Every structure is written in structure tokens, then in C-alpha cells.
Amino acid sequence: MEKNDNRGGVTIPTDRDFTRQTIDIAARWGADAVRDCDGTVLPDDIKNGGYKVYSTYFVIRGDNEWGNANPDEWQHVFLTSERVLATGKTLKIDIMKGYSADQLAPDYGALSYWQVIDRTAGTVLDADMWTADAKSGVVTVQNTVPMREYAVSFMAKSLWDPVHMYNALTNGWQTEKQRMYDPLYPKTDEYAVKHMSEWLDNNPAVGVVRFTTFLYQFTLIFNDSNKEKFVDWFGYGMSVSPRMLDLFAAEYGYSLTAEDFIDGGYYATPFRVPTKRLRDYMDFVQRLVTKKAQRLVGLTHGAGKEAMMFLGDCWIGAEPYGEYFKDIGLDAVVGSVGGGVTVRMLTDIPHVKYVEGRFLPYFFPDTFFEGNQDAAVAELNRNWLTARRAMMLKPLDRIGWGGYLKLAAAFPEFINRVGEICGEFRALKANAGGGKPRRALKVAVLNAWGKIRSWQSHMVAHELSYRQIYSYQGILEILSGLPVDVKFISFDDVLSGGALADTDVVINAGGAGTAFSGGEYWAKPELVCAVREFVHGGGGFIGVGEPSAHPGGGGFFRLADVLGVDKELGFGLSTDKYNIDKVKSHFITADVSGAVDYGEGMKDIYALPGASVVDIEFSERFPKKVNAGEVKIAANDYGRGRGVYICGLPFSLQNSRLLYRALMFAAHKETEINKAFSSDPRADCHYYPDKKLYALVNNCDQTVTTIFYDKNGKPAEKILRPMEIMWIRE
């Protein structure tokens, strides 16, 4: 067993019948905490083994006795039927077509909340135009207009918790469907407190109650093949209920409708520019969840235990960056780590004592099967390297892994590598944890959400990669590990004034019309002028993809004048575009070797007169000549400030350097680039003034020879082993 001073900050999963081995591996990893998982059981001898003990706690599921006895207090969600074409004057719609009958059932008791919508005209039908038949599941619509499409927005009851359903279907669990009950309703409200109290009494060995989570599941809907149909990690859809809507109406003086949630079928995901009504609803749910969670956390504290929130599953309404989060009184948050963004999403959470990250891979049979050890170690390293990059800025307080330890135990090299990582983590925390590293400048990410979605933009769920967003999400992943201050601000913040103070560079990144680029917000002259004023006065503005896009007035990018580029929508072909000459070299791309990976990039971008074309591509069919070429990067002087356009930027070490340079350029800080710096983009350099320490971090699995520049720009050659962190004393 290793010495105690290489112990701590690590949580290990375990299960019954694996006690001895758990203790052994815990010693090798320096683990000081054990946890159960959804689907595992903590053995008693571990509970009493001197470890901090985490236990999963479910508020709204897990007690099927209660659930089955109280179907009148099950949870709800709004769903839309398919759009169905009317071919005559009467139309029958099978509303559950395409949905999992195992998961969901229409709530015919809540018909007054349903809507039938003419989706071709965009009008809601009067309630006397349709009837719903509970027996057949069919809504019959009268007086339809032929060749229009109609859809039914109906309230459904959740029959089966979707996370339990997923695990049961994926891992072949034979357990009974877990019901979902709603503490918004009076019986369950009372029950939730009683159950928690009893559970606390019955689990004296548990030190940390890991809430998974509070009241409402993120939206997760299955189709008629019991496969995922819809997933939104941020969605408030499954918080809805007749009672919730009634309470909302009573407080706000207006009623929400099904369409506020259905949103034409988009279900008001965070990609949609949020309406005032949605924001009201989110605020309402947050206050309600806070109140209920506060009470449970109070009971936990009363029992002498810590309260930890799992950022995932039923976390809706418990927004870590929301206004009310601090009132819940949590001790800790734990979340899954997909990369640097999810690390920062955890480490930047205010008002908790510590945050913990659960690393990949999970010890599940999809990775831990015979012959797959190398791949498992590779995934471990990949996950660690990307996460570590962000942890150099702000480390997690604790790390851990999840799943079945006995599966991982069959891979000795894997177990060994985790041990090394745990040691590296403790060193990192000791060196970098206390002191804030030097920041080269201050960045504000500007979108429709701002602070509440800090590190949460361009995500459907976790850091899952989708073709349409990885070129934007890359910006955040890059920022998570750059030596810069990052804050997230909203358009409303800018409109209220002051949000751009104490900022060096503003970033606006995303696809046209999305909440992340801003859509109709950019029709407001006040917003456009506020950003222009910031840049004109000396600030930097970096736009990625379709920044400030909102068609109108002869252009597309409302800040085209700042960016030096616009997008040709097909209306402006008659105007000749002459600015096609690439600059010979540019500060922004000085460290690029080979081609830049622009991801999905962006088509039809052209440079305005006066802008510097940093990179432009021509095709074989349209070689270099006037009106040809697609601008990839442009730089533009604007008053005393600068605008930079980048067509797309997936995460890579080269692109990380490119964005860092773009930031320094936009902020007129070119001369400071060589301070606390590694010449080779594969290595990062951070300086911790409190500790008088530099970290030179090799982010790749090759040896890197680089010039290390200290904070004054003094160079020295360094050779870094693969994945090494070299700590250099000042």
C-alpha cells in the first residue's frame, strides 16, 4: 500500500462481492472515497473501511411502492403528435404514433391543456373542433382544410423514468419500471420529506448523499422502438404538469400553453432564442426546485452528512449558474467529464465547497471486453489529456470513475494508468489548485443565454459531437484551457449596460438564428451599437460561423462592418467582390503548420473592402478571380479596436493556438504573446504567481521539444515527454 501522502481526492466505484479487490485498487489509486452507482450496491465492509462513503439518492424515483400507489402524482411532459395531412373535412390522428408506449401515455384527464394546431397556417384550433378518444388514442379533428397538416400537442404521463429505462434496455436490467412521481403534488411532497428522513436514519455509514438529482429529468423521450427519439440535456419539458401550469398562471397572471413547450416541434431547446415566456417559466421552476431541494439538503445536513448534486439526470431547475442555486445549500457537485468544457462547467460553479468529475471510460461492458485493454487505456488518456488541459486553469477538487470496478480490474495496465493519473492529479491540485494562473486577457462569450448557460452552449447533451455544432463547441473547448478569463454574457446584459466593461475580447459564435449567434436580437440597433461602441473604443470582437447574423437591410451579419466580412445569401451576386488577396502572413496564423481544420466551416463568406483576408479558399471550378473564393479568416481594424472572423474552429491543439493568437491580436496584445508561452502549440504554458511556478504541459502523446518563454519572455528550450507536465520553479 502506498503512503498516505499520495492519497486523497479520488473516488472509486464498487459493488457487493468485490470488497477485497476494491480496497486493493483504492490503495493503488489513493482513493479516499467509495461510491455506489445507479445499479450497484455498496457492500457493508467497504462502508466501514475508513473511506468517505457516497450513496446515490433518488428523490422522484426508486420507490415503486410509492409510485405505483400514486399514479395521480406521476410526472408529465408535453408531446406533439406527427403532423398529419388532412385529405378531407375530418381527420383522425393517432397521437402516440412514433412514441414509446412503455415510457409515455396520454393524460386524458388534462385535455384542457392540449392543443390541436393547423401547422400549415400556424393557427390553434378551437377546442370544440376536436375530440380525443382515450380508448383508441385517436384525436378526431372536424372541419379540416384539405391539404393542411394538423398536429396534436398533448400532455402525457411518464410511465417509466427514462434514465432507468435506458439502463434497463441497454444493460438488460430485469427490474420493474421505475415510476416518476412529482413532489409538486401534495402527497408526494410530504412523502419526499418523510422518505428522505427515514433514509438518512437508515444509512448512518453514508457520508455524502449524492442527489441524482432533485425533481425533474432533462428531456429524454423514446420512440416506438424504444430507442432515443429526443434528448435535450437542458430542457424543462419534463417539469411540466397541470399543477405546475396552474401555479405559474396564478403567479404570473398569464397562462402558458402547450405550444410554449412544443415550439413547433423544436421543444424550445437552448438552441432556440428563448422567449420571455420560457424565461419566466424557467425562473418559476428554478425557484420551486430550489425550495424543495433546500429542504432535502437541510435534512441531509441535519443528519450530519454532505449533500452532493449530480449535474445530470433530474437536475432541471437546479441551474448551477442560476440565481437561486446558492440557496439550495449544497456542499458539492459531481458531473461527468467529457472534455475541458465539462471540467470548467463543474469547476466554475459557485457556492459549493468542492466539485468532482467522473472520468471516462465508464467501466461498462461496451469498453471492458476481452482484448480491448489498449483501446480502454487510449480512451482514458484522451479523456484525461483534454480534461487536464482545462484543469490547469481551474482543477477539479476530486476525480473519480464509475461503473463496475470488477470489469476494469481485468485490465491491469488500465488500473495502473489510472493510478498514475491519480498521482498526477494530486500534484496538479497541489501546485495549481490554490493559485490562480496568470491570465493574458479577459474574454466574454456573448449569446442569448449568458451566465446561466456558462460552458453550456452548443451542447445537446454532455459534450456529444454533432456535425452542426462541433465547429462552434470547439471554441469553448479551446477557451476551457487557455490562460484567459472567461465569462458568459447575454444580449440582455449588454442591452442593460455595463456587461462589456472590463472585457478585452467579445466572442459571438454560432449558426444563424440560434440562441448562440443571436438571431432576431441583432435586429435591435441598441445591441449592434453597444458592441460597435465597445470595439470602436479599442475592444476586440471575434465572430465564428454566422456571428450577428440576421437577414435584412441589405446584409446578413449585422456586425459586418466590425468583422470585415459578410455572407452572400444569393441576393448580392450582382455586386462584385474584389477583396480576394490573402495577406502574405498574419499574426493569427503564425503557428499554423499544414492546413487549418475549419470543421464544417461556413460557405459564401466574402471580405469587405479594407479587411485583411487572412485565409481564403478557392476551388478547382472557381479558381482565384473576382467574386470567387471563400474567406476562412479575416481581420479588420475598426476604430481603435479590431474584429476577427473565423468560419469555424473545432477543437485541436493547432486551433487552440490559432484562437489564442486571434484573441491576443483582437486585444492588440501581440507583443505579449511570448510571455509564459510554449513555442510548440502542442504544449501549453501556465504561470502560477502565488506558487512562483510554471507548468509546461505536453497535451499530446509524443515527445515535444519547445521553447519555453517565462513571464518576461526569456526563452529556454525544453524537452517534454509524452503527456508530461513539467513544473518549473521561477
Place this chain on the structure above:
Amino acid sequence: MEKNDNRGGVTIPTDRDFTRQTIDIAARWGADAVRDCDGTVLPDDIKNGGYKVYSTYFVIRGDNEWGNANPDEWQHVFLTSERVLATGKTLKIDIMKGYSADQLAPDYGALSYWQVIDRTAGTVLDADMWTADAKSGVVTVQNTVPMREYAVSFMAKSLWDPVHMYNALTNGWQTEKQRMYDPLYPKTDEYAVKHMSEWLDNNPAVGVVRFTTFLYQFTLIFNDSNKEKFVDWFGYGMSVSPRMLDLFAAEYGYSLTAEDFIDGGYYATPFRVPTKRLRDYMDFVQRLVTKKAQRLVGLTHGAGKEAMMFLGDCWIGAEPYGEYFKDIGLDAVVGSVGGGVTVRMLTDIPHVKYVEGRFLPYFFPDTFFEGNQDAAVAELNRNWLTARRAMMLKPLDRIGWGGYLKLAAAFPEFINRVGEICGEFRALKANAGGGKPRRALKVAVLNAWGKIRSWQSHMVAHELSYRQIYSYQGILEILSGLPVDVKFISFDDVLSGGALADTDVVINAGGAGTAFSGGEYWAKPELVCAVREFVHGGGGFIGVGEPSAHPGGGGFFRLADVLGVDKELGFGLSTDKYNIDKVKSHFITADVSGAVDYGEGMKDIYALPGASVVDIEFSERFPKKVNAGEVKIAANDYGRGRGVYICGLPFSLQNSRLLYRALMFAAHKETEINKAFSSDPRADCHYYPDKKLYALVNNCDQTVTTIFYDKNGKPAEKILRPMEIMWIRE
């Protein structure tokens, strides 16, 4: 000299000092007409040589004595200044910045027609907020809001005819700037008649007056380097004048403003969905031009001469597919041939006795320089093959070439090849000219313009290729040579009813928001329902690019249900897309060898459940799995009809076959594909029932072995020489 029976239908250009050679080459080509060009002079001995003699006639330029004497009747155009950022309470805008002072000058006498616009807020400033200083060319705006952009829409006078300017600058002409005078004004109106009468008297040898053209030049604006700044072959911008606006207001009861023409800087090109106000204006100008042109044509006829209109230059208002065109009373139209589309644009013109095409290359020094003979012949063949493909459907009545014959004469192989082409043309006309070839089905191209822009959609000028449109323009180029009836219909036609009768397949092709896909028209439920009804009842609908696109109501393509696809705008990522399995084979792509060229294609297209995925592409980063893939072609059953989606289709022989198959598929005519058909897509087959003749046309410069199917589907192998037309008697 060749025999008379291989003579006719060909026009040859000539110039003074080249008489003998012209006669010789005319004999070799079988030319029966000679013409001058802009910049050449017809020699007298040619005029009297037994040829039909064309002479160029200018109505609104060419007589600088008149022009210089009457600056008060020069032509006008609305221009917008650059957008200029206000940084304080007063703003000075140099309105001519970026424009050619050689071409244009602000008309300070027409200040009441000017506007100053806050382009950030989209508001027009009160006239007392600004002043214009003629001396400095500066407009001073008072009480500006800092950080807003302002632009001046001003009326300018044309100082120099832009076509003359182009030729003078390009060809180094040392002649005086040609002025442009406006027959809408009374003195010039009277002058125009007088001048024409005198000219007719003075040119007895001229048989054909080639009007170049009537009153108003298509929009062609030069920048401050005297390079092209803006070009719109269809634009009405240069028809505007104070008097025109006043007359319009008097008749219509409302006034047009500068912004109706400036359109935010897009200048209301045909790519913009036309407003009612623009349509009113176009109608007004057409009626006016018709009246004035009618008078000149009447004089021409009175002098015993033919009147030919050049479709180009000052053709604005003389819309060949417009309502009033027939009233002009023209004998002929001549136009430049860029490919099949421009051939059909000429040959489908109603109400004239004959149409003539001017082929490429022009005999200009940019092609006819020493050592470039092979390239010149190659361009000749390329132009001839693409044009001939369309002529098999409807031939031109006459062909011809332009430029300096003496340059071409230096290339004997070129002269020889033109001779061969002239012979082939006469045979083609004799065989295919009288009888309408068999048509397999009836196609309607649906866009915002309809008939008036027949064969004129997706064009900036001629058939010039732009990256953003060649994937749509390809559809028209393909249609120009397919054995199908083609008509152009507008959304208003569909809304008025009846436009879809007697149609097999409707095509809607274009980029989102453009007049060609339709933009906001698709928000009208009546339009959506009318097209659905057509397809549901058995019709075919082919969408290309972003057909029926108009965001809203949870989708993008309003006919997504018909097409079986929609475009992911970034709002719908939470919904899983499972339809990613390509069908094993499909009728539409049965003749494809190798990869399909989709041109610019279209990103983010996904198939709806139930649609057949005919082609889909995955990337290395996003290999085949749910939510991945970009659909390229999809086919969809819809009621008794069918929808087909194609992401883009530039012109090629393979793509021509692909679209023909898509049309036959959409029309449920798969079993008729092998009638009057060539198995090899590089060859076309046409059947002329009146002549009981088949034409098997090799469209490429290689030998093609193909199966020829007669009209009953009986096969026979045929071997076609490069570029051969094989005429087969029934």
C-alpha cells in the same frame, strides 16, 4: 464558291478593308447576311454584294452632338453611398466614394428624390436632417446617433454609356464618351423619331435594323478604378429618372422612393422576391418602352426594312416574355449564345418571325492571338455542342458570329470548323426545325417570376457562372435540351388557380429566400396546399437546393412532407434522425457511373421517416450512424404523386440523364424511359414525328457506342462519331 443549297441562315461580321476575304469566307460558311458590330463599319462593296445587310442602330446613344447639347435629358440611376459609421452627432458622407466619376455624377437638381437612411435602425431620415453640397460631393447629416451606419441614396446622371465605356476601356477605343439621353424627355423624344427617319433615309442598303436596343440599359455600374462594380442583366435601375417617377406617381397614385430601387444595397435584382411596387414599376416601364419602340419599329417598316432587337444592352422594358412585347411589332430578336439556356431564351420568344444566335468565341484579341488556334476551336466546339443540345428541341432560325473577321481569318482550322458547323446547322434546321420533337412529359418551373423570366432564372448576366448559382442554373441548362415541354409559372399563377393543370412535374429550385425558391411566398398556406394538392393527386414535384424554404413552424422546407426531407437549421438537433440507409439502387440514379456532381450541394439535409434515401454522404469525422449523413437525393411517395429532392445539379451529361430520370420517376413514367432513348447518357435521342426522323446526338467529343431505342422501345446498337448527329429514318 459552294452551291446555293448549302447557303443561308448564317450572318457574318465584317469591317472596312476586309471585303474580299469576307466574301470568300461568307461563301465557305454559306453566309447570307453581313453585319457590322459596335465598333466596326460596314464597307460599301459588301453592302451591295447580294447579302442581307444588318446595321446596328442606337436609340439613346451614339449621337454625341445631341447628347452634349442636351445634358438636361441625360439618363439617370439611383445609387447608394457606402454605409458610414457615425461617431458623433454630425456625419459627412462622400457619396461618390467607390463609384466611377467617369461614368456617373450626382444629380443635385433632383434632391427631392434622394434619401438618407439610418441603415442600423432601417429608418429614413427627415429631409431637414441633411444637406448635400454639390461642390464637395458631401452630404452632411445632423443629429446622428453614434455607432449607427448611415447611407445616402442619391440620384445620379449617367455621363457615359457603360457598354461603350466597357468597350472603350477594354479595347482601348479613343473615341469620345458616348452620352446617354432619355427619350422619356420631350426634346429627345422628338429627336429620336427625327434621327431614326433620317438614318433610314441615309442607309438604303441596310435590310435589317439591329436595335441595340431601345431605351434603357441593364444596370452596369463601374467603380472608382473603372472596373465593374455592379451588374444586373435584368435590372430596371437605369430606367429611372425624375420624370419617370413623376409619371409613375401620377398614374399609380403612389410614389416610389429611392429605397424601392436601392433595396438595402441589393438593388432589387431578380434574385430578390419582387415587391408589388417593383412589379408595378416594371409594368409601367414596359408599357412606356413598348410605345416608344413601336414607333421606331413602325418607321423601320415604313422604310421597307426589318426590325431586329438585340436581347442585351438597352433591352430593359422590352421583355420578350412580357405582356406587351408583341405590340412592339419586331421581326426578329438576336442574342448572344452562352449555352442551351440562352438558346431557348431566344427560340421560345413569341411574336417574332425569326431569332438569331450569336455564337462564341467573339473574334476578339483575347482569344484570337497567335498560337491559340486549338483553344479557339475548342471553345467553338464547346459552345456549339451545348447550344446544339437545346436546338434539337427548338432550333434558332439563324446563327452568326461577331467581332473582327480578320482576326478569325488568321486561324484556317477555325474558319473551316465554323463552315462545318454552319452546314450541320442547316441540316438540323431542315430536319428538326419544322416538326416539334416528341416530348416525354410536361414540366413547370415554379418561382416568384414565372413566365416573364422564362429561361432567365438564376442568372446575373448571360450564362455567367457564379459559385452560388451554377448548381441551380444547371437545372435549366439540362431542361433546355431534354425532350420535355417546359413552362415557367409563378407562385401568383398558382395562387390564382389553374397554373398546375396540364403539368406532369413541377420544379422548384433555388437558395432559401431567393425569388427562385420563393422565400416568404411559402408562408402562404394557399400556395403550400395548392402544390400539395397537385402532388397528392398524382403530380410530381422536384425540389433542388432549398425548395419551398421559409423558416417557421418547426421546419424549414414548407413542402418537407412532399419532398421527404428537411434542412436542419441547428434548432432540431435534439431530435434523432434515423433515416440514413441508402436504397440499394434507384431508377433515378440507374445511369450514374462514378460520383454524381452535386455542385455546391446543400448542407444539413436529412430524410424524414418513410422517404427513400437515394444518395447520402457521410464524412470521416461523422461516419454512418444516427444523426449523421447528408442526404443528396431522396424520393418520396405522397398520395398518388411523388416528391424528389436533389441537393444541387450543375450541368453535365450525366446530370442531364439523372434529372430526366427524376422527372420520369416523379411523373410515374418509369416504363416509358426506353422510348426514343439512348442508353449512353452522353448521347441524346429525339424523335420528330412530322418528319418521321430520329436524331441520335453525340454531345461529346468521343466516339459513343449506345443502344438506340425507337419510340416503341425497340433497341439497336449505334456507333456515333465524336459530336455526330446521326439522323435515322423511321
